[in-house]
Amino acid sequence: MIVSIVTITRNNAAGLLRTIGSVRSQKGVDIEHIIVDGNSTDSTELILRAEAPRAVIVRRNPAGVYDALNAGLAQVRGFITGVLHAGDEFSDPYVLADVLQAFRTEPAPHYIYGDIHYAAPSGRRYSGRHASRISLLHGYAPPHPSLFVASHVQRTVGNYRTDMVTAADFEMFVRLFFDDRLRGKYLNRDMVCMDSHGISGKWMNRIFVNNRERLAALRGNGLKASPLALLKRYIYLFRQ
Numbered sequence: 001m002i003v004s005i006v007t008i009t010r011n012n013a014a015g016l017l018r019t020i021g022s023v024r025s026q027k028g029v030d031i032e033h034i035i036v037d038g039n040s041t042d043s044t045e046l047i048l049r050a051e052a053p054r055a056v057i058v059r060r061n062p063a064g065v066y067d068a069l070n071a072g073l074a075q076v077r078g079f080i081t082g083v084l085h086a087g088d089e090f091s092d093p094y095v096l097a098d099v100l101q102a103f104r105t106e107p108a109p110h111y112i113y114g115d116i117h118y119a120a121p122s123g124r125r126y127s128g129r130h131a132s133r134i135s136l137l138h139g140y141a142p143p144h145p146s147l148f149v150a151s152h153v154q155r156t157v158g159n160y161r162t163d164m165v166t167a168a169d170f171e172m173f174v175r176l177f178f179d180d181r182l183r184g185k186y187l188n189r190d191m192v193c194m195d196s197h198g199i200s201g202k203w204m205n206r207i208f209v210n211n212r213e214r215l216a217a218l219r220g221n222g223l224k225a226s227p228l229a230l231l232k233r234y235i236y237l238f239r240q
Contacts, residue, residue, distance in 0.1 A: 001103075002030045003096050004078030004151065007086055008068040010038035013047055015087030015195060020051045022089035028097040036072045038062035066160035066168040073159060079103075082148040087195030091117070095191050099148050102187050109185035111149040111176055113142035116192040126194075127240055128186055133177050136170075137225060139214045139233035144169035145192040153182065167213030174221050 005023055009016045016035075023033050033055040037044055039062065048057055056075050060068070069083065080103060084090070102112050115127040128142025135141070147169075149157070157175050160168040176182055211230055218225035 001080065001100060002032050002078035003080045003082065003100060003148075004032040004034060004076040005096075006034045006036065006069060006072035006076070006081065006083050008036045008038070008065065008072060008083075009040065009044060009086035010062055010068075011040045011042045011044065012086045013040070013043040016044060017047050017051060018089055019084055019086050020047070020055075023084065025093045026090060026096045027093045029100055030078075031096065032056065032076070032078045034058065034072045034075045036060065036068045038068060064162060064165070066164065067162045070159040070162065073154060076151050076154070079151055080148050081151045081154050083145060084192065085145070085195070088145055089193045091190045091193055095189075098187065098189060099191075102185060103148075103150065105185075107183060109150075110153045110182040111147065112185045112187050113148075114146040114187040114189050114191045116143040116145050116194050117190055118194050118196045122196050125190070125240055129188070130236060130239070131173075131177075131186070135236060136174055136177055137218065137223065137229060138236065139170075139211065139230035140236040141170045141173040142186075143192070143194070144173075145194055146187075147173070149176070161217075164213045164217070166210045167217055170210075170214050171217035171220070174217050174223070178221060178223065 007019055023031060035052060035055050036058045039059060058071050058075060060071055103109060113128040115125060117123060117125045126143045128146055131142040161171055176184060214230055215225055215227060
């Protein structure tokens with residue numbers, strides 16, 4: 001079974017180099033690496049030629065994170081789909097082998113998720129252990145870099161919303177968790193070391209844009225939600 005990994009990047013040559021190396025280090029699994037480059041103007045092109053000659057490369061004008069993710073998803077040919085942004089790295093060489101094994105258990109899950117940690121200096125852990133429909137109603141979802149979805153399910157569920165700045169990954173979790181046809185599985189392991197400089201990590205986006213978009217994600221899927229309920233999200237975060 002092939003695991004497809006979608007990486008999006010723009011002018012992050014050093015981060016992309018680390019991510020490519022991390023994907024190549026994975027043991028015991030066939031990987032399709034899809035790299036979406038937002039027409040970078042740094043040394044990204046040189047790195048792609050030298051370090052990722054077998055990767056599927058998509059070049060396009062930058063139109064947001066989720067537009068780039070959708071462009072990558074359109075190229076997926078593997079059985080399982082995951083996302084690893086430029087700058088992020090798998091926690092060890094056996095992450096994808098363990099993910100693949102989890103999809104082979106019975107009853108087979110349609111998607112799995114787990115834990116990640118942030119790169120130094122933070123080092124903070126973000127766990128999906130307590131994720132549930134209730135936690136989503138409180139605005140808390142598993143870490144997006146730990147999400148792996150059976151590719152046929154991803155195609156059925158659909159693309160990421162491009163009208164959101166930071167919370168389309170949360171909205172994707174809402175669609176997955178609240179679809180009664182789908183089975184999710186928590187994989188109790190650390191999967192990804194995440195670069196802590198992403199757009200959703202900025203406090204302005206966390207407090208204002210992100211919370212507003214999470215509320216819209218819930219209501220847009222026919223769920224009752226309130227701004228006060230979303231404050232409970234921080235209880236889950238503080239517990240970690």
